[in-house]
Amino acid sequence: MTTGVRRRMGVEERKQQLIGVALELFSHRSPDDVSIDEIASAAGISRPLVYHYFPGKQSLYEAALRRAADKLAASFVEPREGPLGARLLRVTGRFFDFVDDHGPGFSALMRGGPAGGSSTANAMVDEVRQAAYGQLLWHLDVDPAGPPARLELVVRSWVSLAETTALLWLDGRRIPRRELELQLVHDFGALAAVSAAYDAEMAAILLRGVADEPADGAFADLLGRLSLLGTGGTAPPASGVPGQRVQA
Structure with missing residues (x-):
């Protein structure tokens, strides 16, 4: 500055x-x-x-908001290469980079800006959400113009969850950031898996998306953690954090 x-x-x-x-x-x-x-x-x-x-300050705020919204939307851009879990983990990492660096500004952005917000600020927030939504569908190789209804529900729910998670994390940072990034990837897998249990088309999309997931990938890690819920076992360590006992 x-x-x-x-x-x-x-x-x-x-x-x-x-x-x-x-x-x-x-x-x-x-x-x-x-x-x-x-x-x-x-x-x-x-x-x-x-x-x-x-x-006035509102016009300057909206100009700053435009730059912030563009940066935040860009954090969701990721080449469609490699396992889906690893791609999502990189995206959540960049998303939290932005949140970490622009905490109060991010909060103001997602809550509509100063003094109750404005239609311009709200429109920018919607642009960011739509950019994230479109990128996720692209990574799943699904046309954003007409995704299956259950997939749209999963993706939009996950975008909303990521936003809420970041806002809550900013209030005290009580959960290690790297754990939350991995948890958000797992949240996406869990939401998709539940939906796939109800719909054959969703099941096909999910199976296609995780077809190249390695044994040590993010989604495989999720399965390992879930398999321990009924045994009282020790969860695999997350990002250097020692394993924790999971109660049944």
Whole structure:
């Protein structure tokens, strides 16, 4: 972040600088708690000059939100190569990278922005959710224009679960992040498996998706953990965390 430095910039360069400064401030505190004076000071310009580029904090917030939403949507982009479980684990890792780096801003984004939100902010949130939804269907080799009803339910439920999990995790970070990333991958597998138990088309999609899953892959790890529920055994260690006893 630039502080206390004044230099002449072109219009677009200055606007992008202000967006970056605002996003950085919003990443550490709620947008409602950040003033235009603070943004001006961090950018090394006067308060009136901020208003020269943006008519008010809401418009600057929405510009910062646009950049954040684009970055968050990009976190779901992953080449369709290798086992599905490993791909999902990389996606959840990048998703939590963003959440970790932009905690207050992420919370504000998902809750509609400052002071009750705006239609623009809500539309951006929907764009991020739709981007995640489309990417997951693409990884399952299913046309986003007309997925089976049960698959749409599974994918949209999982996107909502990932969002809620991240928001709750930010409130104290009481569960190790790497465990939650793996748990979210397992959540997707579990949701899909339950749906597949009711529908042959879903079963075929799931089996195709995990056809190249290795014995030590994320979904195989899920099966190993579930198999111990009825035995009182010791769950496999997760991301360097010692195994824990699972009660029946």
